Amino acid sequence: MKSFSLMLLVLLSMSQFVSADENKQDEGSQQAIAEVKKMGGHVMELAQDDDRLEVAYHLIGEKAKDAHLVPLAKLKKLVHLNLRGTKVTDAGLAHLSKLSGLTRLHLEKTAVTDAGLPHIKGLTNLEYLNLYGTAVTDAGLEQLKGMKKLKKLYLWQTKVTEEGAKKLQAALPDVKINRGVELVKKVEEKPAEDKKEADKKDSDKKKDEKKEPKKDEKKKDEKKDDKKPEPKKDDKKKDEKKQADKKEDKKKDEN
Numbered sequence: 001m002k003s004f005s006l007m008l009l010v011l012l013s014m015s016q017f018v019s020a021d022e023n024k025q026d027e028g029s030q031q032a033i034a035e036v037k038k039m040g041g042h043v044m045e046l047a048q049d050d051d052r053l054e055v056a057y058h059l060i061g062e063k064a065k066d067a068h069l070v071p072l073a074k075l076k077k078l079v080h081l082n083l084r085g086t087k088v089t090d091a092g093l094a095h096l097s098k099l100s101g102l103t104r105l106h107l108e109k110t111a112v113t114d115a116g117l118p119h120i121k122g123l124t125n126l127e128y129l130n131l132y133g134t135a136v137t138d139a140g141l142e143q144l145k146g147m148k149k150l151k152k153l154y155l156w157q158t159k160v161t162e163e164g165a166k167k168l169q170a171a172l173p174d175v176k177i178n179r180g181v182e183l184v185k186k187v188e189e190k191p192a193e194d195k196k197e198a199d200k201k202d203s204d205k206k207k208d209e210k211k212e213p214k215k216d217e218k219k220k221d222e223k224k225d226d227k228k229p230e231p232k233k234d235d236k237k238k239d240e241k242k243q244a245d246k247k248e249d250k251k252k253d254e255n
Contacts, residue, residue, distance in 0.1 A: 024051040025077065032074035039068050046079070054080035058106065061085045066092030073098055082106040084130070090116030097122060108132035108154065114140030125149055132156040132180075138164025145171040156180035 024045075025033065033043045033053075040060040046052045053075055057064035064086035072078060078099055084106045093116040096102070102123050113135040120126075121143040127150060137159040144150065145168065153175050155165065165177050 025053075028074045029053075029076060032071040035071040036068075039071075040064070041068060052077045052079045052101075054078075054082075056082040057086050058082045058084040062087050064088065066095070069093075069095035072096065075099070076101070078102065080104040083110060085109045088112070090119070093117075093119035096120055099123065100125060102126055103149075104128040106130045107134060110134060112136065114143075117143035121146055123147070127151045130154040131158055134158055136160060138167070141165075141168045144168060147172065147175075150175045153177050 036043050036055055040057070040063060042056040042059060044054045044056075046054060055072065055075065055078060057068055062085070064083065066087075066089055068086075069083075069088065069092050072081070073095055079101055081096070081099070081102060081104070085108070088107070088110050090111075090113055093112065096105075097119045100123060103125055105120070105123070105126060105128065108130045109132065111134075112131065114137055117136065117140045124147055126147050129144070129147070129150060129152070132154045133156065135158070136155070138161055141160060141164050144153070150172055151174060153168075155177060156179060158179075160179065162179075162181070165179055169175065169177055
């Protein structure tokens with residue numbers, strides 16, 4: 001009984017806390033929050049003492065479409081928006097054009113193209129923009145040159161070229177543009193270095209093999225050393241004749 005009472009007290013205190021948080025928002029924002037939640041989105045305050053809002057639709061993935069963005073225009077304190085992996089299109093981004101307070105926007109793995117970027121070019125407070133896995137090109141980056149507060153821009157697996165990224169970097173010197181190229185290069189360089197090391201080892205091994213005589217050649221040389229040259233037949237006869245002559249001369253001397 002005591003544990004049930006305690007649990008009830010905690011739930012009541014939590015409901016009062018949530019209600020107090022919601023009361024920080026104006027009436028229009030409260031209606032919008034209710035709509036977003038009804039459609040499966042998540043709405044959170046950044047912190048207990050920070051009533052700015054974060055909306056996330058990425059948890060419902062492809063179920064989230066352009067219609068899910070309509071209520072967002074009423075959220076004056078919206079600063080973080082996550083649309084990763086949703087079915088949001090270029091046309092849907094028009095609903096974000098007035099969210100001037102946005103500082104963080106996730107559009108990765110969506111159908112967004114260059115055509116949608118003019119809708120968000122006025123979001124000059126953006127500090128983080130993720131376009132990973134979209135069909136954005138160099139032409140689309142032209143729409144981002146007015147985002148002077150932009151610090152991080154992700155362009156992995158897009159159609160943006162190195163030249164296009166350099167042009168934007170020149171216009172926004174403080175932004176860190178991540179195209180994923182450096183990571184790929186590092187991954188590719190490592191096998192190349194391993195191959196180079198392996199080739200070097202093979203080369204050294206071949207050199208050592210050349211220095212050391214083969215076993216068969218070594219045996220042949222040993223056999224050659226064991227064989228002694230045999231005297232020729234003519235030379236043998238000559239030696240025998242000389243010895244016979246010496247003996248004959250000795251006999252004559254004795255007589």
